[in-house]
Amino acid sequence: MTVPDDASQKSTEEIGEIVSTLHDAGEGHSPSVRDIIKRLGQASFGALLLVPAMIIATPASGIPGLPTVCGLIIALIAIQMLTGRDHIWLPDWVMERRIDGDRFERALDFLQRPVGWIDYLSRPRMTWLLRWPMVLPLQLVCVFCGLAMPFMEWVPLTSSIAAIAVCLVAVAFIADDGLLALAGVAVAVAGAAAFIQLAGHMIAGVFG
Known part of the structure; x- marks a missing residue:
């Protein structure tokens, strides 16, 4: 079955608008x-x-405490x-948390190319994975x-892996793309394995 192009275009336009809105929110100050x-207004979940x-999928994950705050926001929204x-x-206390303006802008600039990839990759497919109860x-x-992100913050890179997994699943929700959702689950499993392995090495280094 051929999927109408306008469905994919609508989803990628929404993602592009999100990045543009974030630029506006951070312009000239620490939002x-x-x-x-x-700024996001009535955006979808x-x-x-x-x-x-x-x-958190960008170098902004290095800002102390930010993976913890964003992780809790992700968990609350998903719940x-x-x-x-x-x-x-x-x-x-979450709503009043501020993000360093310069780092925020650099993180958004970093996202420009991935948004282009999303435009190319995402489209409605395997939609049954995005319907209740699946x-x-x-x-x-x-x-x-x-x-997991508050704990992953102490193990380099692992919070970004978890964030990439959430990005893929979130884009899947927006684009109605079940294949991207499966990719997100795979990345989440890989991130959990990496966290366990790296955390084990760190603990062994401390007590070994």
Whole structure:
């Protein structure tokens, strides 16, 4: 069956608009999470899930504490998707957290090329994976990745791997692309394995 091009185009336009909106939110100052959420307005849950994941998938993951905050945001959004809420809620201490403006802008510049790849790769396919009840494990993967990020922050690169997994699943939600969702699950499994192995080496180095 041939998939209409406009469905793919709509999804990639939404992703491009997200990056553009984030640029506007961070222009000239250090934006808070509240600033970013307000700018995004009535964005879909998939889009809201994608934003913190995209940030941690960039070198911005090196900002101390940022993987923890973004991980908790990812987990909270995914939990609300699981429970069927129709709008996002985040606690005030998360909403008031600010991101360094210069690093934020550099992270967004870093995303320009990946957004182009998404434009090329994503399209509606294997959509049954994104329908209830098959979508539930995908949402749980996002919860798991988000909750793991505060621990992964202490092991270099692993929080970015988890963020890439969430990015793939979030884009799958936006583009209705089950194949990207499967890729996200595979990356999440690889990230968990890498974290366990690297954390084991670090512990052995301390106590060995």
